[in-house]
Amino acid sequence: MSNPEELLELAQAWATQRGRTFAPELVDTAIRLRDSYDGLEAHRWPARTVEHLMLVRWPSHGPHGVPDVAALVASLDTFWRFLRSTGRMAGGSAEPAALAQEARKAGKRMAAACTDDRNFGSNKILLGFGEEIGITLDDATSIEEVQERFGRITDAWNALPADERRRRSPGLDAREAEGGAEGDGDGSEWTVGLSDPATSAPHVRASEFVATLRALVDWVGAGREVTSTGALRPVIARAAVDALGLGDWDRSWRSAMDCLPLHRLWLAAVGTELVELRATKAVAHPEAWPTTDREWVAFGLVAVHELYDLAIYEGVEYPLTELLFEIDGHQGAPKKRAAVADWWWQSHGNPLAGPEHDAVMRPISDDTLAGCLEFFGDLGLWTERAGYLIGTDFGWDCAVYLAATHSPDGQEFEG
Template sequence: MPQMRFGPDDEKAFYAACDDIVDAFEQTPAGDEFSWVARTILELKFTYLGGDLTTWSVDDVEQILLDIYPRKVSIEPGDERDILDGFAALLQYLEAIGIVGSLDPRLVPGIQRSLHEFTAAMADRSRWGMAKSLMAEADDEGVDVQDSAALQAFIDNINARSWEERGRIFGLDRTAPEPPLWGGGPMPGAAVPSEAELRASAAGNVWLRRLRTFVDWVGAGKALTDTGNLRRADGEALVALLATSDRITEKQGSFTYRFQSSRELAEVDLTFALAAALGLVEVRARKLLPASPAAPLDDPLAAWRMLVTAYLDEIGPAAHRWRLHDDDLRGSHAAQVDAAVPAMLATIYLEHGTAPLTTVVEHLGPVSKPFDVTLYEALLALRRLGEMGVLVIEPEFDDLDLESYWLKPIATGLATTTATLTGLGTWFLQDRARRQGFGVAGSLIGHPAAELLRAAADLPDDESLAELDAWVGAHDNAAALLVEAVRDAGEAERSLAFRALLRIGTPAAPAVASLLDDPRLRPHALVWRVDAGLAAESEVRVDDADGLMRMLSAVLELWGPQSLPHWASLVAAPAGSVRLLESAWRSTHPATGDVLAALAEHAGDKVVAKAARTAHFKLRSRS
């Protein structure tokens, strides 16, 4: 029989054999209809499952239908049944001609029963690979993928988009929400460094540098072992290239142990796993290749966030360490540890950024006994997160310290050791909370008033007010700082500033009074004084249309259109709002049109609404 087992270097031989099989299959009744399915299945088997056409397992079939097909292959809706029928017919044909010795009797019935599951998997965008996601997005945006110039322009445009937009397209961020430890509502706030400082810290992180170096090393591609690992020689070379602490040899008594698999090089293997999880590389036919298109690393802060997210949610700190030892005592605790690590980080955050390890590891459950595997694994995970720049452990501990902690009661080993979040770590947990649908309050307390107002203006209303309250509570001279910032603020920022000043109340009065000498902000200050109960209504009354528009434009800006009818009657008395509105179209105030339109819509008094509409019409006719 011709060769039917193919390795990564047998591409030419495989495609020759594939052509022969498909050509012969086409001569059968089923093959005439499903030859296109057969060719795809054979190519997937060669490219992703080792290339042995003589052996087909239940796991092979499930991977092809529920993982590889959804991730790599685009089909027309309604083709699912044909693919399943063609797959089953191909396997029966391979058995009939002797390529497969004895087909597992579960395979064909299993394929034929999987229509619903296969259809759902093909429609689930979270299963799609990056190339398939890119082509689908191109199709959605009307790009002709056959036009190379148009396709390249589209890819360039994708690369220029925000990380969040690229993450939506490529499915890079699939973090599942967790119940918040703070009991719901916005996450308690904490100060974080400026964005420039965060980017600088992320750019200098050793693990991000390792990812860049690893991708450069992969180049056009590297061969992998039959089990999908890096080759031993490559693993050894990467220890030096990535500057890891992995040990090539280790002395154990009189015996010197040398690593047998690159998986034993924990930091090298973790770099490989992170690069794959972030979409920087992919494995095809036992070759490690750069992903096409690769996830960008041009934004260090976004890339660092994805790195830590992948480590926590996709790889798992303990799961990665013990994936070779599924039946090992420590391996059996990996899921427990990995589920607890995010809660440990949240505990440090809620303890104002610093907590003793005795408090941090409480999420593991009782761990006071001397020999505790989960505690040992949790400490290793925290130390790795320290390397990634999430936290700092003081005093630092090395492997000997870990063994000591592992073998001692926790109260004597960890009581004086603390974990403190870095600025990056604090930002990461706040960003994670937001992505999981929770607000964060107080993260802006370290910002100047002007930056506070700009940032708060972009937040949902409840988060914005929570930020203002937290910031005001952290500054003894908050009113004076806000008044100074409001002089150069935009409309949205001014509204937020006066809302914050109103929440401060009477103590803000001296600072607000300084605005009464500013013609542009005097109306805002007067409105604030009335709302704060510090001014008589007579202070805000006017007897001319320009004065009415100045006051009402401040009301519109600060409190919205629903407040205009009440303030119109208040400001215009005793002259009456209708009389002033009749001449308001002559006003030169820039917000006159907006005020009249809003008042016409929201005035409950029909006479007032009609006067506002008439004035608005005259104003538009004049212009």
């Protein structure tokens, strides 16, 4: 698939030939926002993600002010038609006409959403404050200069009285607005909260795992034969592997559970009640798919829970919780895989770490981390761009969930 810059150039040429409206700067902003914060590629447009872009993501993290909504809607419509007509639209995307209808509907409320400071994210609030005090990042010429200027903005922000910070950030919770993690002064401690479902759910909905799970549920349909253990019969499992494009069936496999890609999907399908196991067959329940953002987040957490025990069996679960906190997209700069491997080697949560074992254990530590990234990499927990790992809002939710429900050795807490 072409990169975003190439897509925009091709879309511009396509639009010019057909006399269609296309504002590349608006579409570019939309693409970057979805990629950076929602993990959605430029050619992937599932249903409801347009409304989320226009009413949640753009107001919270996009440029200050109200964009030309009519031009944005028309330009996105052109972009979707370009993707579909040239065969570049990703599987699982809605039809351009449906996306355009969604955009027109959301467009009626976009101006209000973009001017309501209760919708602003923390970075947008800070950058707006920086402009007020004469510090902008627009003309910075290096990463170091950006960091230096942003540091001056945050220092000035933190110097404001707490009441003023709260007044300027009505949409943030008190802890985030005050820029710290202190209690409220009466000895109580703050608790780590989950993300807004509106920003977390899109990562689950648009994940590669969910797309493949949809295909599995559709394939199961009215019924497929299973064994007494609830696994697909081997001959049926082999057909599933072929139908879903999960690779080649290994002749050494004697059970559907031996095929890891299929077993992952099957555990999640049964655990989320999308597939019901009966005496001799499995039956799909597509009506069990989530509908609301909160339901989607809960669905994603159940799926991770179902896969976690399998990850323990595969020996790749250890890094996950600490990894998700380490690469959280709201904490510090993105990290390359090599830097994450170095961090994991030095982590107290790594049972393999220790300088005395460096030559022998370091490669095993690196392999464990790589296995974790591979095993959980399609669930929407992080995005990876140019080799950099960036945790998503759903990844944060999952980290909080695992920290609360599992002990450091990977076993669930009791009680």
